[in-house]
Amino acid sequence: MVIIQEKLDLVRFNVDKEPHIRVNREACKGCDVKPCVYICPAGLFTLSDGEMLFSYEGCFECGACCITCPRDAIEWNYPRGGYGVCFRAA
Ligand code: SF4
Ligand code: SF4
Incomplete structure (x- = not known):
């Protein structure tokens, strides 16, 4: 499994x-x-006393947050070249 x-x-x-x-x-x-x-999927959006907190480190670059945000509050780009997801072990 x-x-x-x-x-x-x-x-x-x-x-x-x-x-x-x-x-x-x-x-x-x-x-x-x-x-x-x-x-x-990375759990990067959290709530603290009703306030939304976000950290971009650990982003899987899936785009789901941007697609589902109902208020166009997310400015989304891929990381610059050489940054972001860089290695995936087998
Ligand atoms: S693109 Fe958005 S939903 Fe996907 S991992 Fe990154 S922060 Fe999370
Ligand atoms: S406006 Fe978008 S980013 Fe802000 S809490 Fe709602 S869904 Fe999340």
Whole structure:
């Protein structure tokens, strides 16, 4: 049986100091559903006292957060060349 978390733990990143995803947190304040919190496979969107927090490190570059955001609050780009997901062990 394939354990998804074991596979995810194999992904390696070269983290850029420049974020490739930016979130307009002002727009998030009026978002009731907050699908990003549930859809991100890396768990990079979290809630703290009702406020949405985001960190771009560890992003799998799947694009799901951007596609599902109902308020166009996410500015999404691939990481710059050489950064982001850089190694996946077998
Ligand atoms: S879905 Fe979009 S608007 Fe809603 S909390 Fe997430 S990033 Fe913000
Ligand atoms: S692109 Fe995918 S992994 Fe990266 S923050 Fe968005 S949902 Fe999470």
